[in-house]
Each structure stands twice: as structure tokens, then as C-alpha cells.
Amino acid sequence: MKLFCAPGTLSLLPHIVFLEAGLAFTVVRIDEHTKAIEGGGDYRTVNPLGYVPALLLDDGTVLTEGAAIVQYIADQVPDKKLAPPNGTIERAKLQAWLNFLSSEMHKGGFGPIFHKGISEQSKEVFRDRLRARYAHLDRHLADHEYLMGEDFTVADANAFAITNWAPRVDFDLSPYPNVLAHHARIGCRPAVQAAMAADGPIPGPDP
Known part of the structure; x- marks a missing residue:
């Protein structure tokens, strides 16, 4: 492959x-x-x-x-x-997280901020969207070690990869301590x- x-x-x-x-x-x-x-x-x-x-x-x-x-x-x-079995409600929950991260965080949040042709005022609109999404993520991670609960899954790798972009677009993660703790936890994995x-x-x- x-x-x-x-x-x-x-x-x-x-x-x-x-x-x-x-x-x-x-x-x-x-x-x-x-x-x-x-x-x-x-x-x-x-x-x-x-x-x-x-x-x-x-x-x-x-x-x-x-x-x-x-x-x-x-x-x-x-x-x-790394993912729950197909056909289970847990797999559907995993797919919900993957969709959220793809549509709301990646394409609907970080993606537009990277484009040089967008004004700073417009970029702030997308940062506001990210603030709302990260607040949601932070509340969830307050009671969960990983996005799906107690086990690492592909959704955690997805959140890590996307959150890595925050410094590149001047997005402040300090208001989200649970997100930061999760990011650090995933970042320590050898893989x-x-x-x-x-x-x-x-x-x-x-x-």
C-alpha cells in the first residue's frame, strides 16, 4: 500500500x-x-x-x-x-466524531484561515467558529480520556492532526485545558x- x-x-x-x-x-x-x-x-x-x-x-x-x-x-x-466494529452504535459514534472533525474543524474552521486571499476580518469569523467547536470538544474531554471514552481510536489521531495547525493560524488553545491535555497525551504516543x-x-x- x-x-x-x-x-x-x-x-x-x-x-x-x-x-x-x-x-x-x-x-x-x-x-x-x-x-x-x-x-x-x-x-x-x-x-x-x-x-x-x-x-x-x-x-x-x-x-x-x-x-x-x-x-x-x-x-x-x-x-x-483503533475503531469499533462495523454495524455497532459505537462505530456510528466514531463516524460522528470523524465527520465533526472533518467538516466543522478542518474545512469549516482551520481551512479558510490558511488562505492568503482572505481578509483578517474574515479569518476572525472562522476563528470564532473554532472557538465554539473547541469549547464543545473541551467539555467532552473533561469526562473522557479519549474521544470515544477509555480507548484510543482513529478519532483521537484526527483531533491531534488538526489541532497541530492552531499555532500556524494564531489560534489560542489556552482556554481549552482538556483539549491541551488530550493533545499532549496523544503526542506522547510512539506512533x-x-x-x-x-x-x-x-x-x-x-x-
């Missing part, structure tokens, strides 16, 4: 989950600006929209979208309990540290 990645993007999420799962995979780096694949090629032949992550399976199937990719990885190693080290230096633009 080949995982297409770019430093500072959401591709950190499946990278972490792959390492947590202990599955064999190859990292293929791309340039977020030119869409050039390391070693040659145009990434848009893999994902026409040009954003990461994407997962190329051994049979040639391409899977895009971080939430889908990490659930696929988790289902390959059910004994690791997370290894994925971040492999990710390398973060450029500037769009995650």
Missing part, C-alpha cells in the same frame, strides 16, 4: 494510524504546490482534486479522504481496536512521534 503525503497536512492522520496498526506501507511524498510526486509524476493522476491524503491499494484501488482511509486501515487490524518525525518540516500553505 502507498500513502501519498505532504508535510503539515491531514496526511499525518493516516500516517499515525498506519504506525499504530503496525501494517506495512510506503510513503510517497508530493509537493502541495506543484502536485509533483517525489520520484516523478503528477499527483492529480492519483487524486484529480490534488489534495492529500490518498491511499493506493495493492490491487490498484485509490481511496481518498482521511476519515475513510483510517477506517479502512483500522478494519484490517480489528484486534488493535505519533514517529509519524511527525517522518513528516519533516512544515511548509506554509493549505493543509
